[in-house]
Amino acid sequence: MSEPTGKRHSAQEVAEACASAMWEEDKASQGLGMEIEAIAPGFARLSMTVREDMVNGHNICHGGFIFTLADSTFAFACNYRNFVTVASGGSVDFVAPARLGEILTATGEERTRAGRTGVYDVRVENGEGRLVALFRGRSHQTRNQLVPGLEVGE
Numbered sequence: 168m169s170e171p172t173g174k175r176h177s178a179q180e181v182a183e184a185c186a187s188a189m190w191e192e193d194k195a196s197q198g199l200g201m202e203i204e205a206i207a208p209g210f211a212r213l214s215m216t217v218r219e220d221m222v223n224g225h226n227i228c229h230g231g232f233i234f235t236l237a238d239s240t241f242a243f244a245c246n247y248r249n250f251v252t253v254a255s256g257g258s259v260d261f262v263a264p265a266r267l268g269e270i271l272t273a274t275g276e277e278r279t280r281a282g283r284t285g286v287y288d289v290r291v292e293n294g295e296g297r298l299v300a301l302f303r304g305r306s307h308q309t310r311n312q313l314v315p316g317l318e319v320g321e
Contacts (some may be wrong), residue, residue: 174318175318175319176317176318176319176320178208178247179207179208179320181208181247181248181249181317181319182206182207182208182247183206184249184313184314184317185245185247185249185313185314185317186203186206186211186243186246188313188314189242189243189246189313190203190243191217195235195239195276196213196235196239199215199221199232199235199236199269200215200216200218201213201214201215201236201239202214202215203271206243206247206302207247207265208247208248208277209244209245209247209273209276209277209280209287210244210274210275210276210277211240211243211244211274212240212241212242212270212272212273212274212275213236213239213243213272214242214270214271214272215232215236215271215273215275216268216269216270217232217265217266217267217268217269217270218267218272219267221267222266222283224266225264226266226267227264227265227266227268228264228265228266228269228271230259230261230300233259233261233265233271233291233299233300234257234259234300234302235280236271236273236291237256237257237259237273237275237289237291237300237302237304238254238302238304239273239287240273240274240289240302241246241254241257241275241289241302241304241306242254243275244275244276244277244287244289245285245287245304245306245308246313248308248319249312249313249314249318249319250308250309250310250311250312250313251308251309251311251312251313251318252285252306252307252308252309253306253307253309254304254305254306254307255284255305255306255307256304256305257293257302257303257304257305258288258295258302258303259301259302260300260301260302261279261300262298262299262300262301263293263297263298263299264299265291265293265299266293269293269294270293270294271291271292271293271299272291272293272294273289273290273291273292273302274289274290274292275287275288275289275302275304276288276289278321282310283307283309284305284306284307284308285305285306285308286303286304286306287303287304287305287306288302288303289301289302289303291302304312
């Protein structure tokens with residue numbers, strides 16, 4: 168669903184339309200080989216395979232790529248209400264290394280939203296379910312729509 172139809176849509180439909188509109192323009196996430204696995208209001212799950220060009224001098228995934236996966240997941244989790252929502256801050260704790268060839272999965276969930284701000288947590292795990300990193304992002308919602316004319320019915 169990329170074109171607004173004038174009708175009111177469910178929260179899930181709006182979340183999916185917002186994710187689709189964002190993904191179309193998100194060359195960074197696409198360029199790193201990320202894939203969207205699931206989208207729901209206040210929720211996103213993305214994955215990325217650790218490539219050779221992501222491995223640092225310690226032969227593990229550079230933390231910046233792990234942060235970027237978590238940050239992209241955060242972005243898709245918080246942009247579900249059809250208002251452009253940006254990061255006002257974010258932090259990460261690296262718990263375990265990720266290695267070449269591993270598929271990392273980041274799962275982001277809204278923890279709280281009040282007015283135009285929110286807090287989101289993202290867990291990054293490897294293919295065996297081992298925790299790699301914990302990310303917390305803070306969001307700020309603008310007044311600009313992602314998909315002009317798309318209305319939430321709920």
